Amino acid sequence: MKNIKAIIFDAYGTLFDVNSAAEKCKNKIGDKWENFANYWRTTQLEYTWLRSLMGRHKNFWDITSESLDKSMRAFKIDNSMKNELLCLYKKLSLYPEVKETLQILKEKKYKLAILSNGTPDLLVELVENNNLDTLFDNIFSIEEVGIFKPSYKVYEIPIKKYKIKKNEVLFLSANTWDVSGGGNYGYNSIWVNRNDGIFDKLDFVPKIKIKNLNELVDIL
Numbered sequence: 001m002k003n004i005k006a007i008i009f010d011a012y013g014t015l016f017d018v019n020s021a022a023e024k025c026k027n028k029i030g031d032k033w034e035n036f037a038n039y040w041r042t043t044q045l046e047y048t049w050l051r052s053l054m055g056r057h058k059n060f061w062d063i064t065s066e067s068l069d070k071s072m073r074a075f076k077i078d079n080s081m082k083n084e085l086l087c088l089y090k091k092l093s094l095y096p097e098v099k100e101t102l103q104i105l106k107e108k109k110y111k112l113a114i115l116s117n118g119t120p121d122l123l124v125e126l127v128e129n130n131n132l133d134t135l136f137d138n139i140f141s142i143e144e145v146g147i148f149k150p151s152y153k154v155y156e157i158p159i160k161k162y163k164i165k166k167n168e169v170l171f172l173s174a175n176t177w178d179v180s181g182g183g184n185y186g187y188n189s190i191w192v193n194r195n196d197g198i199f200d201k202l203d204f205v206p207k208i209k210i211k212n213l214n215e216l217v218d219i220l
Helices: 033-054 060-074 079-089 098-107 120-129 152-162 176-185 214-219
Strands: 006-009 111-116 138-141 169-173 188-192 208-210
Touching: 006 152, 033 060, 060 079, 098 111, 098 214, 111 120, 111 152, 120 138, 138 152, 152 169, 152 176, 169 176, 176 188, 208 214
Parallel strands: 006 111, 006 169, 111 138, 169 188, 188 208
Antiparallel strands: none
């Protein structure tokens, strides 16, 4: 791909495994851990969208905690596990190919950044816990604009920072609605289809789909 000046990554589900917090507690949660993790994630996202629509912003960490409350009730998980699950959410596991891919891209002199719903502190902690802090030029949080993805205001953040054109950005996300959000805004959006999913119908179809970040190196 030509004229790419910045490669921007979503964080949750793209670089970091959002189910890994529950997976680390699967001996306590039991066989329902994966369904519980998926429910928690879905509720978390629904709360971001609903709060954006209502104009009732709360930061991502508060939403993560409140969506966990509902999910634990729904799956009848003892409330004593809440603090453990939240602590583990701050230490989500990295997908296995991520660090090597980022290192290769860094060596190729690409500007690398994260654009995420997460709070700045939460994102910095995640990046540092996974030893990625030397690889990213910037970590952008939606807190700069006070509304969650897929608002166009979020995708504007890197454009204003870097003073580049929309089509000079390569944007990667595992979340189809996020890929569409970035694509409709004008990014070159790539879908990281980690789970063999089905793409949403939201007025955008990505030209490139990959199963993991390893495939990105070959495209570039």
